[in-house]
Amino acid sequence: MGSPVLWGTILAAVLCVFPSRRARADDTPLTQLPDVHAFVSQGFMLSSKNNYLTRSRRGSFEFTEVGLNLTKAITDDLSVGMQLFMRDLGPIGNYKPQFDWFYLDYHFRDWLGLRAGRTKLPFGLYNDQSDIDSARVPVLLPQSVYPTTSRDFLLAQTGFELYGYEPLPFIGALDYRFYGGTIYLDSTSLNAPGTTVTDIDVPYVAGTRVLWHAPSPLDGLTAGASLQLLRIDLDLLLSPDEVAGLKQAGVVPPDFGDTFKYKLPAFLWVGSVEYAAHDLLLAAEYSRWRYDYKIRPEVVPDGNITSTRWYVMGSYRVAPWFSPGVYYAFFNTGAKGPDTRDKYQQDFAVSNRYDLTPNWLLKLEGHYMRGTAGLSSALNSNLPLGELARDWTVFMVKTTAFF
């Protein structure tokens, strides 16, 4: 209970100290109050046959997100900001508040700005917005490209970022970001029965995203690419029972201690295209993620695996209060062998977003799934993914208030 109490105290204190910003005619950056924004989301998830993200077969309310941020311009070109975030999604989050992002930002020119701190990773069109329920129609972004279970790996990095926006004569504008740093990972979130992550380190993460915004008359058309390189090193401690079992099976040598050392360099890229004009949004992205793996002692030969991920998505604001949307997402793990159900997942989703007031929304969403590659064994009685039901469905309700 300590974390929720701490979180509530912080929230209440900040809201009391900083009233919402109102512009006045004599405002200057320093005299303006900080911008304060927040959101609170609560969802419910119900699935057939398999548990998805949480224990959803019986129906689960473990689907909560809260965020609170402050942004303050110190001068026209220098600003600072931070966001506190907590969530609970099945085994993930558990209401532990954390700094989602924080930065100092110096804007030299429109074509060159510098950010230092913890900044969201610009990977694809929507990775840096994946927590922002109010900024999209679907409850879940296509999980093939934006897996919420990998949020810790993909959401933010701590280091530096260079960014800029440059209008180009006759051919639109370029929006670019380059970053480098490290990723903070909570080792406890990776523990599994019989194994404990005793050390985890990301020596580097670096990448770029370049988006091209088309000129008139193609306003709203955006195309681009993102690249990301990172390496994860981790030590995995096995329980005595696990070690004994592996020795008995001859998987590890007799002199094996109790720890595997992993090095996991990865290279991710995604190509993106979006058309967003008036009330219409169309988007498609194609991505491949390559992981190399080295495990010591060498119980499996060094190798690599490349997964394929893509989706197409559309939504239309029929009325100011109602926006339906639909997407199809595909994920293939790239694992060698026959094309069994645990190697892929297809997701056909239909979403309805209702804006009940300008600051409160409700979403209903249904998914028809084929394949089990995006599921967790731990949430499904530790059964191998290949033994779970191939065809299954998920229904979600989520409401979010924000300002």
Place this chain on the structure above:
Amino acid sequence: MFGRAQDTHLASRAPRRRARRRAAVSLVAALALGVLSPAFASDPPPDFRVITHPSRPESSVKREFLADALLKNITHWPDDESIRPVDQRADSAARRHFSETILRRSVQAVKTYWQQRIFSGRGVPPPELDSDDAVVHYVEAHPGALGYISGNVPIGKTKVLAVSP
């Protein structure tokens, strides 16, 4: 003498008659043209006008520059002065027209754009003021300010910018 005076009187009335005739002809022509061609009728006020601080040297801006400035993709004028964009309430008619015409997105879509920016730490929207008068006062008081108001309201000391495609 009387006759001279009458002549003088008649002579002085002749230009007035000519002036009245010209005015009548002009009125008839104007009415006729007005009926035949709406372009000659009095134009309705525009849906919105773009205004800036009177110290700005520009007399016009491109639509794309204006859109980038209001969406804060561009934050400086060509001479490097900071742009201080100012917006109107989401339910104002001027904002609806401005959003569809200049930003080419609905007001709701623009609000979604700002939700993305706010919660990903990429920036905050321009201040939203409650009325055209408030926008005029803001723009008057802030060098580099850029805003828009309804087409039929006084612009105060601000400067109207033409918008080119």
